[in-house]
Amino acid sequence: MLYLLVFLPLTVFLARRETTLLVQLSVLVPFLGLLLAPFLLGTAAGPFRLDGVGLFYLLLTDLIYGLVALFARGYFPREEAWRFYWAGALFLASAHGAYLAHNLGVLWIFVEGSTLASALLVYHKGGARALEATWKYLMLGSVGIAMGLIGVILVYALVGGVTLDWGEVRSLVGEANPEGLKVAFALLLVGFGTKVGLFPLQAWLPDAHAEAPGPASALLSGTLLNVAFYALLRYTALMQAAGLFPFASGLLLAFGLLSLVFGAWFLFGQREYKRLLAYSSMEHMGLAVFALGLGLPWLALFHTLAHSLSKTLAFLGASGILALSHAKEVGRVGGLVLHTPALGVPFTLSLAALGGLPPFPLFFAEFKAVEVAMKSPWLGVLYLVGLGLAFAGLLYPMAQMGFGQGKPLGGRGLDLWLLWVLLLLLLLLGVLPPVEVFKALEVVLWKP
Template sequence: MLYVLLFIPLLPALYALRARETRWLAGSAAAGAVLSLGLSLLAQNQAAGPLRLDGVGLFYLLLTDLLFALVALYAGAYFQASQDREAWRFYAAGNLFLFAMHGAYLAHNLGLLWIFVEGSTLASALLVYHRGGARALEATWKYLMLGSVGIALGLIGVILVYALLGGATLDWQMARELVRAANPAQLKLAFAFLLVGFGTKVGLFPLQAWLPDAHSEAPSPASALLSGTLLNVAFYALLRYAALLGSAGLFGFAAGFLQSFGLASLLAAGLFLFAQKDYKRLLAYSSMEHMGLAIYALGLGIPWLAMLHTLFHSLAKTAAFLSAGNLLLAYQSKLIARVGAVYRAWPATAGLLVLSLLSLAGLPPFGLFYTEFQALFRSSPLAMGLYLLGLLGVFAGLLWPLSRMVFGEGPGMSLGGLPRIRALVVVPAALVGLALILGLFPPTGVVEHLAEVLSWKL
């Protein structure tokens, strides 16, 4: 069953190469993701060769399939409204991307995990270049170059780990046993390479240069996938390697780096947000902030809290990028200064944008408030001060553009030329609703249970 689960996304990808009807493309992609979601629940704890689906893999696989199905439905409406006749490119590349994500979460071999993470980079580059043109080419080139350099450093870390295990295995479970006899100094060096390598793909400061350009130039459904699912796969790899160091009794070393990178990303994001004139780049820097917060929570030695934070971020950020897609359809501009009075012209999108950005700002009753303050109260006094400073900076950086676009006066927009397609509002509304429900009733116990495979003695 695991191999079926791995290869399911390739069927809609092949279909997209032949079909041109956007409605059928959206339906087949969403159906494939929903089928994968159901099979994932049946395949938990199964093993087949180098593939195995444990609790952590199941958590991220379910999240990825859910978001992909919803984004696929939204994308059908988005490309129809924008009269984009090349929608098949999005669905072909998107399902290749989903295939790579499935492979990463099913791989129980650290080398195979690296291969699929690199595969997700290559497939998602096609999503960034969807529209073509000089700016898209520049963003795609920067993404590929920086992402490939980062993942190459990650490969060096994987090779070092393999050597430290005596060349015996890269199986995840066996590695956790063998790593206890590894040379501590060399294992620390390997983790440094792994953190910089996968941290580049996560978008940690100062390794995030590819992130705002890629998110800004990709079509809005692709931006939602990049931020809501792509960043998680590199974070998932770091979860595995942090647990590996924990098994070797070296998590204290890893924790210092993880907390430092996390706080630096939070503080830098707060500064970058103030300088943004493009609302899609604004959301990209918000992704840098939240992935930094997840890395910080991991550095505190609480993997379930880090996983929960990525769940809440993925839901809110996907809803925010889809709402931003509606703004782009209506205003034909990504500039904050050219968007205004959305509450009057398109109340539904205005409400969704407000709710998703308030969630990203960490306000109650959304789940990000819960995870941010769980991490805050477990921090040292110095880290707590920096943490609060970063949160205040991010809140202020998001508040002004939100109020400017939704309530400020702008050039106005006309929806008369846009098809009245319900999916443009229903899909982000479903995501905001789910984020609100999970914020009110955070699934802490479920995520703790799924994260048990990562546990180690601090």
């Protein structure tokens, strides 16, 4: 059954280039995934095994993929839609594989696979800018992932070269040489950190997010980054099992804070809204890594969930704006809340959500992080300063695009109701954060 789940997305190719059929299949597949996956919890097959954390990310990915696929229907012209759906199917398959993999080697393979598939997503139809972005993404991503592979090899060697099965490695890692593990973790952190988009490894991220077509950007930010983060999560849990968490924590906190602060500065100087959202992804992945470094995996999970939903909403909104206005710069779009509320209200609110305001879930996540970080006050203060700076970076775009000078947008019919669905989800999550669920996931991940 798990193999079925991995290969299910590839059934989309049966539709060939029939757009209608492609859309139907692309929505049906994640829907099936959503239905099927919960029943497969705990089953195993070959190198695959579905545990709670994997299931969580799998469901999240399927949910977002389904929504994005639906949105893409109205976004792409008929003749180029197949490119998106084909690449998307590949991507979804590799994401499924990564979340189902219970073997560190297989996990690596699928993470790399998702890089390649998402490179196709970025490339989409071509053009000089998209090519440039894809090339940079491919190079940086491949080098990073190669570093990660060295880390995987070291871990494999450290546990005696007998197994890469996650459960077994975790029980074996306690006796492994701690110095070697540290080196391995450093390599893994830099390797997967490149894909997560941590500073200063983020260079590919804004290019890829900005040049990919809108729905693809939403997929990249909402799901792709999670794939790499998931790998990082697994390895951090390994370090914890080996009793090396304090060491890992230092690195994670440093990368998290750096990403936060530099993300804030990048945000402040940015004039194109899609790049802006990309930098915001970098900032938020930094925050998730920071939460992980604080020793709160459940919060990191929650943060990625909240970020994925908010960012999907933001990118779908942004792609709608781009499609209707053909302007990339913040300054050339304005007054969306006033003139185009169906699009402007959810988009502006998504920026507020990314700025960490209630009643959105990122507020809860940041609050919890500060609460714990304040135990070592300087950490807490730095975190607060970073959050403030990041908000300052988002403020101008939010004000200008939501309420500034601008023309009403109109024309093509997009499925804007999807944005409201996402907004509703965010509100629900923000008002009633299911902390207990995440605490339970933490147990799966953290305590054998």
